[in-house]
Amino acid sequence: MNCFCSSEHLGFSCYMMLVVPMNRSQGAGKRKRTDASPGTQSSLGPNEHAILDIVKGKGDMGIWIKDMRDKVNLPPTVFNKSIDSLKKNKMVKEVKNIKNKGRVHLVAAEFEPSKELTGGDWYADGNLDTEFITILKEVCFKQIDVMRVATIDQVANEIRKSNYFNIECSTQKIKEILNTLVLDNKVMTVTSNGIGEFAAIPAGTLCYKSRPKGSKQREAALTLIPCGVCPHTTICTPDGIISPKTCVYYTK
Amino acid sequence: MATRYGIQLAVHLISSHFGDLVAKVCECLLRKGTLTLRDIIRFTELSAQQVKNCLLVLIQHNCVQAFSTVEDGGLSESRIITQYMVIFNNIIHRMRFSKFIMIVSQEFDKECEELLEGLLQHGRLTLAQLLDRANTDKPEGKIPVVHLGGDRSRIHVRVLKSGFHRASCGLLCLSGNSFLMIGLSLTIKFVQFVECCPAQDALRESFNRLVNAHYVERCPASEPLLELKTDEAPSRRGAKSAKIARVVETTEQRALKAAAPMEAKRFLVVTNTGSDIHGKNTVDMPSNEITGEKQMKDEYMQLDGALGGAVCEKEVVWRANFEEFVLRLKQKVCVASIRAQYDDGAGVVLSAMLEATRGTERKIRGETSGPLSLNAIFEEVMKTEEGRTMTLEHVRSSLNQIGCKLDTAGPDQSYSIDLKNIIDTAQRDEVELIVLKRYGKEAFRMFRLLSRTRCLAETNKISDTALVDKKEAAKILYKLWQDDNVHMVRPTATSTSDKDLCLWTVNKDTLWKHVLDQMYHGALNLSLRTLYELEQEREILQLPREKRIGELGKRYERLRRVRILMESSLMKLDDSIMLFNDF
Numbered sequence: 001m002n003c004f005c006s007s008e009h010l011g012f013s014c015y016m017m018l019v020v021p022m023n024r025s026q027g028a029g030k031r032k033r034t035d036a037s038p039g040t041q042s043s044l045g046p047n048e049h050a051i052l053d054i055v056k057g058k059g060d061m062g063i064w065i066k067d068m069r070d071k072v073n074l075p076p077t078v079f080n081k082s083i084d085s086l087k088k089n090k091m092v093k094e095v096k097n098i099k100n101k102g103r104v105h106l107v108a109a110e111f112e113p114s115k116e117l118t119g120g121d122w123y124a125d126g127n128l129d130t131e132f133i134t135i136l137k138e139v140c141f142k143q144i145d146v147m148r149v150a151t152i153d154q155v156a157n158e159i160r161k162s163n164y165f166n167i168e169c170s171t172q173k174i175k176e177i178l179n180t181l182v183l184d185n186k187v188m189t190v191t192s193n194g195i196g197e198f199a200a201i202p203a204g205t206l207c208y209k210s211r212p213k214g215s216k217q218r219e220a221a222l223t224l225i226p227c228g229v230c231p232h233t234t235i236c237t238p239d240g241i242i243s244p245k246t247c248v249y250y251t252k
Numbered sequence: 253m254a255t256r257y258g259i260q261l262a263v264h265l266i267s268s269h270f271g272d273l274v275a276k277v278c279e280c281l282l283r284k285g286t287l288t289l290r291d292i293i294r295f296t297e298l299s300a301q302q303v304k305n306c307l308l309v310l311i312q313h314n315c316v317q318a319f320s321t322v323e324d325g326g327l328s329e330s331r332i333i334t335q336y337m338v339i340f341n342n343i344i345h346r347m348r349f350s351k352f353i354m355i356v357s358q359e360f361d362k363e364c365e366e367l368l369e370g371l372l373q374h375g376r377l378t379l380a381q382l383l384d385r386a387n388t389d390k391p392e393g394k395i396p397v398v399h400l401g402g403d404r405s406r407i408h409v410r411v412l413k414s415g416f417h418r419a420s421c422g423l424l425c426l427s428g429n430s431f432l433m434i435g436l437s438l439t440i441k442f443v444q445f446v447e448c449c450p451a452q453d454a455l456r457e458s459f460n461r462l463v464n465a466h467y468v469e470r471c472p473a474s475e476p477l478l479e480l481k482t483d484e485a486p487s488r489r490g491a492k493s494a495k496i497a498r499v500v501e502t503t504e505q506r507a508l509k510a511a512a513p514m515e516a517k518r519f520l521v522v523t524n525t526g527s528d529i530h531g532k533n534t535v536d537m538p539s540n541e542i543t544g545e546k547q548m549k550d551e552y553m554q555l556d557g558a559l560g561g562a563v564c565e566k567e568v569v570w571r572a573n574f575e576e577f578v579l580r581l582k583q584k585v586c587v588a589s590i591r592a593q594y595d596d597g598a599g600v601v602l603s604a605m606l607e608a609t610r611g612t613e614r615k616i617r618g619e620t621s622g623p624l625s626l627n628a629i630f631e632e633v634m635k636t637e638e639g640r641t642m643t644l645e646h647v648r649s650s651l652n653q654i655g656c657k658l659d660t661a662g663p664d665q666s667y668s669i670d671l672k673n674i675i676d677t678a679q680r681d682e683v684e685l686i687v688l689k690r691y692g693k694e695a696f697r698m699f700r701l702l703s704r705t706r707c708l709a710e711t712n713k714i715s716d717t718a719l720v721d722k723k724e725a726a727k728i729l730y731k732l733w734q735d736d737n738v739h740m741v742r743p744t745a746t747s748t749s750d751k752d753l754c755l756w757t758v759n760k761d762t763l764w765k766h767v768l769d770q771m772y773h774g775a776l777n778l779s780l781r782t783l784y785e786l787e788q789e790r791e792i793l794q795l796p797r798e799k800r801i802g803e804l805g806k807r808y809e810r811l812r813r814v815r816i817l818m819e820s821s822l823m824k825l826d827d828s829i830m831l832f833n834d835f
């Protein structure tokens with residue numbers, strides 16, 4: 001598939017090529033423990049040591065700063081100074097709790113924060129990375145559209161080959177994206193029968209196929225009329241104050 | 253399914269077709285269920301005569317079925333009681349008569365269309381009444397039979413068969429005793445005026461075609477007597493499984509079953525052509541009926557031989573067979589759905605399969621189609637214009653694509669398709685599209701996930717799979733739950749950390765019913781609004797054409813557009829109602 005490697009073919013702007021990888025590399029950097037180069041423990045004071053021990057003991061879930069303050073029972077200024085020092089020495093990192101964005105957890109630098117805390121691969125800074133997801137979805141969709149029918153591995157390989165993103169797009173991630181495309185009703189899953197358009201794919205393999213051209217998303221008959229999307233349906237009666245006779249939506 | 257708004261819509265239809273009194277009786281039956289005459293009088297507070305008249309109208313239009321039951325009189329003798337049950341679906345069918353007429357007009361000629369129109373308009377008629385109705389506006393007396401020269405034998409036959417009135421619309425015009433040719437240069441050899449009415453023969457033929465296609469059927473018995481239900485003790489062997497397998501039948505279902513004519517008799521026409529030309533009785537029966545029914549036919553022939561075709565013509569009452577029309581519409585929906593889901597080729601193949609198995613499908617209520625060999629399907633595909641370019645390989649791949657089951661057991665590979673699956677998918681798509689429009693893309697994604705997995709899923713799991721922000725996901729799910737689109741379960745025995753844990757699922761049965769009720773509500777409102785618009789501009793509608801100018805002309809034009817828009821929306825909405833209620 002030579003054509004796929006061409007960004008023009010896929011219809012992507014230069015903006016996307018430049019901006020997305022930069023954004024994503026920032027997001028991805030936070031989760032890589034190799035990026036951090038922790039300072040030596042010998043330079044730490046006894047307070048920092050005590051705090052660090054507790055943080056390490058909490059593993060990849062870390063500890064909420066307020067809980068830590070209660071636990072060590074230090075004066076606020078001393079506590080804040082110790083935390084700053086640990087952060088400066090890259091021995092702990094702050095991670096926002098996805099379930100409660102106001103809560104910041106301290107996680108030891110050598111631990112990859114738990115998915116429960118960060119929200120998973122698709123979250124950056126406690127927020128769903130919608131921009132990245134949208135673009136990755138678009139890339140996958142165009143890929144399937146170009147190939148007409150493709151397996152997960154085929155899509156993942158093509159995306160990796162194209163170097164659109166400077167972070168790793170694992171097959172698992174691509175699979176998750178393809179599943180959302182199925183949920184969006186943009187592509188459908190089919191099982192290869194090894195003949196015709198599936199000739200290159202072993203029979204029985206799960207494939208993704210773009211919806212037939214021209215099969216525009218239609219609208220449900222109910223939502224084509226005002227009553228289908230009306231907020232007053234429950235109180236609208238033939239002889240009531242709100243009724244089809246007095247309805248303002250039908251005049252529009 | 254008679255839901256809350258379904259009943260309101262049914263009452264509205266009856267009220268606008270037959271007036272408020274009939275609607276009152278109908279509403280009483282719809283709300284209270286099957287009743288005796290005395291109960292209806294009591295509940296409606298109408299006079300006995302009024303109720304009787306209303307019931308007659310409803311029975312005539314197939315909206316009510318009467319049946320008798322034997323009431324145990326205790327020490328005294330048992331009594332026979334007549335009860336009246338309303339047939340909700342037949343009332344709602346009144347909204348879609350235009351669709352039924354359209355089916356017939358696409359398959360047959362104008363005469364068939366007019367005959368069906370007559371039946372729909374009057375509910376039940378004998379063939380003699382139908383013929384009378386058709387002939388009321390036709391020229392009386394002698395009918396001219398035109399003998400044409402040249403090799404236009406086809407036209408010659410058509411003119412002969414259809415009678416003068418038919419010919420006059422397309423080919424010939426009568427002016428006194430001479431004919432005027434229109435468009436075609438045909439030589440008239442001679443014109444013969446005959447006493448008989450060849451138009452009646454053509455009408456009988458059209459009628460036979462309608463019955464053979466099962467679009468018209470004999471009316472059910474007017475008041476079948478229901479046997480007293482005896483509670484037979486289940487046989488000892490396999491008693492438990494027999495108990496489970498036995499489907500409990502309601503009295504209404506038993507009454508409908510008892511009233512329905514035998515399958516062999518249901519579409520049996522004994523026409524009388526004697527009074528016209530040939531002077532003999534003929535029994536017409538669909539050619540595709542099974543051989544076992546031939547015997548029935550013979551028996552019936554003997555019976556009818558005694559009575560004579562003329563009696564049959566005057567006494568057998570006919571009505572439109574809604575079941576067959578619903579089946580046709582269902583097949584159309586299946587083909588359209590497959591076309592939208594896959595491609596035109598898949599639609600052509602399915603349509604060909606349905607056409608080829610047309611006779612057999614009725615027997616299995618259109619749940620599946622086939623089995624049919626690949627060659628038979630291919631042959632049928634070739635008959636269609638769109639299918640002519642398709643190769644055998646293309647047909648085979650389309651059959652695989654649409655999920656046809658391949659049966660390799662027989663000597664020939666045969667395919668069959670599950671129509672129920674197609675309908676299920678179409679229903680699910682419809683609900684999903686409603687969710688999309690009302691709640692947006694993210695809700696659509698989550699809803700699709702739930703409706704496809706059909707098991708309980710936790711909020712976090714849903715947000716992770718649908719890639720929706722966790723907080724946002726919880727909010728959307730809550731909104732969907734408030735509007736009864738999803739079902740929420742809170743596990744009781746959970747640890748304190750899981751106190752916010754919610755599990756979600758889509759309860760198909762309740763949701764589908766809820767959506768259907770919303771559709772009935774929409775159809776009712778649309779219908780009421782259309783009536784209101786027409787009522788508001790009544791004087792404009794009554795204006796003669798030449799006065800509809802300037803401002804009045806504009807108002808008329810607006811009203812015309814509004815009416816077309818609303819009526820077409822109502823028909824589309826009715827398609828969806830049928831998808832959920834009838835298919």
Ligand code: SF4
Pocket residue numbers: 226227228230231232233236237242243244247248249250777
């Ligand atoms: S207020 Fe209007 S749009 Fe809303 S339900 Fe009533 S008739 Fe329909």
